[in-house]
Amino acid sequence: MLADHGFTTVCSDLHGPTDRAKALHRTFGWDEAITYEAIDATAIPKPDASFDVVVFKSMIGALGSKEKQALAIREMHRVLRPGGVLLFAENLHGSPLHIWLRKRFVAWDHYWRYLDPVKDRDLFAPFAHLEDHTTGVVANLGRSEGQRDLLARFDALIQPLIPPTQRTIWYGVAVKG
Secondary structure: OOHHHOOOEEEEEOOOOOHHHHHHHHHOOOHHHEEEEEOOOOOOOOOOOOEEEEEEEOOHHHHOOHHHHHHHHHHHHHHEEEEEEEEEEEEEOOOHHHHHHHHHHOOOOOOOOOEOOOOOHHHHOOOOEEEEEEEOOOHHHOOOHHHHHHHHHHHHHHHHHOOHHHOOEEEEEEEOO
């Protein structure tokens, strides 16, 4: 997304982005604007104020503890320039049904720390401004993009009835002061 909008982009993962990710970027013609690095989010090897934008999606839960999650978000804050933006989308606990399904069918459930949009707001305390929302009820249960798209349409109808803490995705924008 960032490369598509003209940003020079660092694509990272703990052990380095996969060949599949690199191939996908090539198919869109973005590979010229992207560099690839292995980066530990809890110790980002970049100087202070290096980036205008930092983005993460479904990654912070893998750190397993709130302490490590807070450390990673502080590191992201550190490497952002003043006025820089953190864009995020992260998995929430969801409903009791989601919790049960994950325990049964998700291999990483035993170490993943799902966020709570109320109890974990303090993770973003270093930022001057946070605009955030929750979404998702059943769309994540689809096994294909087509199924997820259809279920997302259903989500749009029932989501107003579901408490934000029982939705499955927390997303937002945090701005560094």
